[in-house]
Amino acid sequence: MGYILGLDIGVASVGYAIIDEKYNVLISGVRLFREGTAEENAGRRGFRGSRRSIRRSRHRLDRLTDLLSSVLDVSANQSCTNLYEVRVRGLSSKLSPDELLASIIQLAKHRGIFYLSPEDLAVEDGSNQSAADIIRTNENKLKAGVYPCHVQLDKLKTTGIVRGIENKFTHESYRSELIKLLEVQSTFYPQLQTIIDDILRIYDSKREYYEGPGSFKSPTPYGSYQLDESGNVIKINLIDKMRGKCTYFPNELRAPKWSYSACLFNLLNDLNNLTVQGAKITETQKQELINDYVNKGKSVTLPAIAKVCGVKKEDIFGFRIDKSEKPIFTKFEGYNELLKIAKSVNEVDSVEGKVQLVDDIAEILTKEKSIDIRERKLVDDLKLSITLAKEIAKSVGFTTYHSLSFKAINLILADLLKTSKNQIELYIEAGIKPYNHNFSQGHQLRANLSEWIVSPVVKRSINEAIKVFNALRRYLKVKYGNDTEFSDVVVELAREKNSQEKKDLIKKIQKANEEKRYKIMELVQNRKLTSAEFDRINLLLEQDFKCAYSLKPIELSDVFKPGLLEVDHIIPLSISLSDAQSNKVLVYQRENQEKGQRAPFQYFSSGKAKITFERFKEYVNKNLNFSNAKKRNLLYLGNPIEDMKGFIDRNLVDTRYASREIYNLLKSFFDYHQIDTKVKVINGSATHYFRKRAHLSKNREETYAHHAQDAMIIAGFTNTQLIKFFSKIGAFSESLNNKDTIVEVDGNIINSETGEVLERALFDKPENVSSYIQFLKHIEAIEPLYSHKVDRKPNRALYDQQIKSTRSFIEDNKEVTYIITKYSDIYNTGAGNSGAKLKKRILESPEALLMYHHDYKTFEIFQKIVEQYSEESNPFAAYKLDHGPIRKYSKKGNGPIIESVKFRDKQLGAHRINKKQQGQNKSVYLKIKSLRTDVYQDGENYLILNVPYDMVRLVRGRYIIDQDKYYKSKQIQKISDSAKFVTSLYRGDYITYEDKGGEAECIFKCINDEKTHRIEVSYVDRPTDEQKRLSLKNSVKNLTKYNVDVLGNKYKVTDEKLKFDVTI
Secondary structure, three states: OOEEEEEEEOOOEEEEEEEEOOOOEEEEEEEEOOOOOHHHHHHHHHHHHHHHHHHHHHHHHHHHHHHHHHHHOOOOOOOOOOHHHHHHHHOOOOOOHHHHHHHHHHHHHOOOEOOOOHHHHOEOOOOOOEHHHHHHHHHHOOOOOOOHHHHHHHHHHHHOOOOOOOOOOEHHHHHHHHHHHHHHHHOOOHHHHHHHHHHHHHHHOOOOOOOOOOOOOOOOOOOOEEEOOOOOEEEOOHHHHHHOEOOOOOOOEOOEOOOHHHHHHHHHHHHHOOEEOOEOOOHHHHHHHHHHHHOOOOOOOHHHHHHHHOOOHHHEEOOEEOOOOOEEOOOOHHHHHHHHHHHHOOOHHHOOOOHHHHHHHHHHHHHOOOHHHHHHHHHHOOOOOHHHHHHHOOOOOOOOEOOOOHHHHHHHHHHHHHOOOOHHHHHHHOOOOOOOOOOOOOOOOOOOHHHOOOOHHHHHHHHHHHHHHHHHHHHHHHHHOOOOOOOEEEEEEOOOOOHHHHHHHHHHHHHHHHHHHHHHHHHOOOOOOOHHHHHHHHHHHHOOOEOOOOOOEOOHHHHHOOOOEEEEEOOOHHHHOOOOHHHEEEEEHHHHHHHOOOOHHHHHHOOOOOOOHHHHHHHHHHOOOOOHHHHHHHOOOOOOOOOHHHHHHHHOEOOOHHHHHHHHHHHHHHHHOOOOOEEEEEOHHHHHHHHHHOOOOOOHHHOOHHHHHHHHHHHHHOOOHHHHHHHHOOOOOOOOOOOOOOOEEOOEEEEOOOOEEOOOOHHHOHHHHHHHHHHHHHHHHOOOEEEEOOEOOOOOOOEOOOEEEEEEEEEOOEEEEEEEEEEOOOOOOOOOOHHHHHHHHHHHOHHHEHHHHHOHHHHHHHHHHHHHOOOOOOHHHHHHHHHOOOEOOOOOOOOOEOOOEEEEEEEOOOOEEOOOOOOOOOEEEOOEOEEEEEEEEEOOEEEEEEEEHHHEEEEOOEEEEOHHHHHHHHHHOOOOOOOEEEEEEOEOOEEEEEEOOEEEEEEEEEEEEOOOOEEEEEOOOOOOOOOEEEEHHHHOEEEEEEEEOOOOOEEEOOOOOOOOEOOO
């Protein structure tokens, strides 16, 4: 008996099903989890980097302050009103000790740009200049005796603002000003002479980007100084570590992605996947493309390949396509940029066709970010001319690495050129396997996905799919014996869209559909339409009310005349497997009969068509309503029967990167253990036709069950005669070079000359699909198992990173603290602008404005502007047009320009104080992240205690909850010592409780309100956007938690103990 495993892998779910050869479902279910996002890690990395930068800056300023305070005998608490004026004065006159200290500290805070990177050559947001242009302009102002402080003071006097995009100077310019300041002031303060070198050493101190955080005394896995396996401190090359290791050779570093060899490797893979008139591209043709296109800086395109091969574009298949469905081939962006630069300085011969040199240049440019260091290495190491090196050093784009090393690439590069095999076949022939797949441990599938070039969304999905796969193999062996294996594993992988992208796409489609529906209903004057009639009118609109094949006009009323019109599949459904809109046209019935099971080109070439193919082609190309995919189908020039394998490969077999990787992963696993299991990866659109024929529910998103149903659908499809037919013509052949042409399969006679299938389409033969269709009609009645991933990770972000300021006010004889927010950019006139909101605030509740309480004269200025420009939506923008920006009140009328206005927003609730900020008014974190929620029972009431992440400490490699904080929080929450601990709830935990005499089930999401003992939950079996809250204190009885395994089996938790060690 054969057992087929179907896996439907989505961005936040894995649907699974095992069926046998008779369509009996052994098990089906859905594994659910939160989708992975790059933003999670990128955000944390960014904030961590910012914290380090702030910490180092503070440490540098503290050292300088301590040094200067002791020598000048002054405290650091004094402030100066205009430090730019003080700095200018200090270059020629004596400063007070307080002024001198403040000047040096300001220079140490803003030390300028140390080196220019290629990114600094790009245009800045809000400016028409790059950072390099701005610096060059400012540096040109620094003549003899002129320093940054002079330029900044002039700008302050003319514009009232110094900070901004244009306030950029080099570190050397600021350093020159500091040296001059110290020279002048040391004549007044001789004791300065003894510490000038110390001041400059502290001022210059900077950790290079390639050193990372930490030190010999403080090793960290993120820096150059780390601990080895024995606990000894070692120093590593951090750039090489971040660069990553080769997939096949773990001791080799990855090659730069823009190196010539890496690009050639990718291009040859592209070319070897092509089929040209049923044959593979030859070595001579590939070499011609390299010599005449690649080396000359030209792109390899579909027309270029067609020209070299002497065929038409329509004769070529197997290429990748972009989101616009246009063919894409590997571009030599790095080589082309270097060639362009070499031509600009008349040194083209230095670069053209020089593979090793380009690889070496790419190595330097990708590894080094400093333009100066790049230039030096290009001259010293590669012996480039200074002129060429200077220009190449500025190159942008050399930033990433390939997944393979030069060693792995060069191992098979010659064979990629000589043969038509792809990289996977060649590595297998060479006996080399990816090192990150460990199949030797207990027959469990394991994989290190760190080397996969896929998004975090896909990585998390694949990791969960591996867990499901291993659990289902164990299930099969327990149920049917240890020797039992799957006969087939079939995988359908979702497109790599995250939930927000999916929502945006759905909105876009819904909007387009709504516009389409409105237009159609206008045409038919709100006549009630069937689904078929609606689809026909939609096609008619797309075709400009013409028959797609005869171009004769079609009246709207013709749609409702039986037998007159038909919807035709442009490429026959039995060949293309595509029931998509891009493969459908509306035609007169007799035209469809004449066309038969042929592509349009074959029909027009047969002499039976009413018009010529050239006229048809002109109509298609001029029709702006047709998608690129539809145009490609309509103008297809090949023989669909001869290219049946190509159509099936495109429409049935999913060949995207992630799909290929999981196919190789599973296949390698079974090969390693010598298990005869066939692995297939299928595109979901292939089974769409059968979903429609079985009349499965259209409201698929109402529950999670459709993920399990999809798994049953693809598993069942593998059981049909169709899959055997497709396998015979090579769609699933292990040999990618199988060129066999089948002319007779299961009684279907295919005429390769006319392209006709002489018997009924494969899809409609009862012996092929009747059992499958009957199976599909019953899958909605099968209740799947559900398993939600529980998140117990103890080291996530403590809070949302936004820090809010606060102010306290006396109200009704008691102090009330408010969160302070501000109206930013009050002169903006766009929709929802701050100025309009500020106007409303001044008119309705001015007491919420801070200036109302602390600077009433400035408030009066705003009040008068609102009265003067009362008709304007944004009176402040109107005032600025007439009088310039608003200034803070001063006797001379020259107060600082006001860009934003602060107001008190709402009263301060749950928060954490930002202890790093000094001052009378505290700043706070508002959104406190929760690790888990502990539940206690006191009498009949359940009480909850929030356990936030900031209650956890890392102690000797273990994550431990601080018990002092825990019990203090428990006391604040008024949970008595006599209350009994019940359970700890983590996000994703499955719980049940008594509800209206029955048992309700739900998934715990998070704490909602600790004071009222309320939590948020979600449904087990369906998604929802509503906030579902559950009050545990009064309305819940018999709360029970269950541990749920990957396959959805539930195990009741009893006598759970309170744990403070949360390490996983």
